[in-house]
Amino acid sequence: MGINVAVTGLHAADNPAPGIGVLRSLRYPNGWDGELIGLAYDTYDTGIYDRHLMNHAYLIPYPNQGKEQVFERIRAIHKAVGIDVLIPTLDSELQLYQQLESELKGLGIAMYLPSADTIQKRAKSKLLEFCKANDIETPKTIVINDPRQFGDALDEIGFPLYVKGVFYDAYACYTRDxxxxxxxxxxxxxxxxxxxxxxxxxxxxxxxxxxxxxxxLLGSIPMRKLRLTDKGKAWSAITLNNPRLTEFSKKTMKALSWRGPCELEILQESKSRKLYLLEINPRFPAWIFLGAGANQNLPKLAVELALGKRPEPLPPVSSGITFVRHATDLICPLEYIENLTINGELHFEKQKM
Amino acid sequence: MYEFKNELTMSKSGFLFDHSSGQTYTLNPTGKLIFEKMQEGLDDEAILSTLIEEFEVEAHIARRDLEDFIRQLKEMGVI
Known part of the structure; x- marks a missing residue:
């Protein structure tokens, strides 16, 4: 009997969500012995139209509609198809699923998430504090809570600098204006x-x-981006075998007692070659499928961990493996849109995933 | 004898991959031969002899090419 896995984050347009890469990793290389279920927020979330990617697609309420609504919907889906493991892949969902963890467990749905406390420690506004306490380098950062702090902060940091949002966006700036x-x-x-x-x-x-x-650290995929979109997202990258990066990740993960997947953004200073921690994203990245081709299938590891298994660390990553993101068009019958619009669900013909 | 800072792999065509940084380089036949000899552990004089013999060039030209190549490798942080 296979394991049924539900995955969120299925909209892959100009800023792809990680769910597509997670589903592809689960199916790699010889299919998935169980059902794969896509959980989407909108009829036009692109991934749910890919019949080769999942057995079922369901629309679910947005996290801001409240945990009761989300829980009820997942309970109904679970009753219909049976979910063994759920992998949320979006930052904006994490808090909600942490709150729902025990209720979902009660239904028999397992997850493998970092704790709320860990998530807080790596928040952009707290990262400097965490790094200082754990002897990890990070760029000097000032948190602006009041616009009156802004001028002094510019003086203290000096140009060039980055102006960053607490959740999204970062802009390189060279002047005060x-x-x-x-x-x-x-x-x-x-x-x-x-x-x-x-x-x-x-x-x-x-x-x-x-x-x-x-x-x-049970597995890791170090990579360097080769090409970026205008939003700074990777559309091509290459895997590395870099012992310094791996050691840096081990130290950071251990200091946080990090449980589950994350993406570390690290900068190597040109002259000193010193490594700086820029950010920790508490989820799989959109490029996660690269790992499947490089001996590091982390979504499969996540399923095992969620099910309570204690897998051995994966063997080292294969370096020099490259991904190139390639946009394609899916052709679908009208019934797909009809089913999603009327029923909020879509079922594909039985096939080996 | 040269010590390489990172793990490097070169294909038969002279395409060089740095496993640590992800950088790739395309070497011409001269660079490819120098790099192969460096990997074999030859010193500058032995590499020069190989270049002169293989490419039938004068010693000062081979020395210039070798020095230029070594300078580029240092700039790239490879050695």
Whole structure:
């Protein structure tokens, strides 16, 4: 009897959500012995139209509609198809699923998530504090809670610098005018706090890592982005075998006792080659499928961990494996849109996933 | 003898991959031969002899090419 896995985050347009990569990883290389269920928020979330990716697609309420509504919908889906493991892949869902963890467990739905406390420690506004306490380098950062702090923060950090939102967006600024413009833009869009961060000249690396209950590194995919979209998202990257990056990830994960998947953004300073922690994203990245081709299938590991197994750490990553993201068009019958619009669900013909 | 800072792999065509940084380089036949000899552990004088013999060039040209190549490898942080 196979394991049924439900995955969220299925909209893959110009800024792809990670769910597609997670589903593809589960099916790699020889299919998935169980049913794969896509959980989407909108009829036009692109991934739910890919009949080769999942057996069933269901629309669910947005997290801001409240945990009761989300729970009821998942309970109904579980009753219909049976979910063994649920993998939420979006930042905006994490808090909700942490709150629902025990209720879902009660239904027999397992997850493998970092704790709320860990998530807090790595928040952009707290990262400097965490890094200082654990002897991890990170660029100097000032958290702006009041617009009156802004001018002093610019003086203290000096140019060039980054103006960053507390959840999304980062802008490189070279003048006060530029910094003010971006700060106002962020403030209007996301509110405060915002961050002013030192810009360090160097090369950026990303690592997707999986930690166990004690924050031990069970697998990791270090990569360097080869090509970026205008939003700074990778559309091509290459895997690395870099012992310094791996050691840095191990130290960071251990210090946080990180449980579950995350993406570490790391900068290597050009002259000193010193490594700086830029951010930790508490989820799989959109490029997670790269790992499946590089001996590091972390979504499969996540399923095992969620089911209470204690897998051995994966063998080292294969370096030099590249991904290139390629947009394609899916052709679908009208019934797909009809079923999603009327019933909020879509079932594909039985096939081996 | 040269010590390489990172793990490097070169294909038959002279395409060089740095496993640590993800950087790739395309070497011309001269660079490819120098790199192969460096990996074999030859010193500068032995590499020069190989270059002169293989490409039938004068010693000062081979030395210039070798020095230029070594400078580029240092700039790239490879050695």
């Amino acid at each position: 530029e910094a003010l413009k971006q700060f106002e833009k962020l403030r209007l869009q996301w509110g405060l706090p915002a961050l002013i961060q030192e810009a360090i000249n160097g090369e950026e690396f990303d690592i997707c890592a999986m930690g166990d209950d004690e924050g031990n």
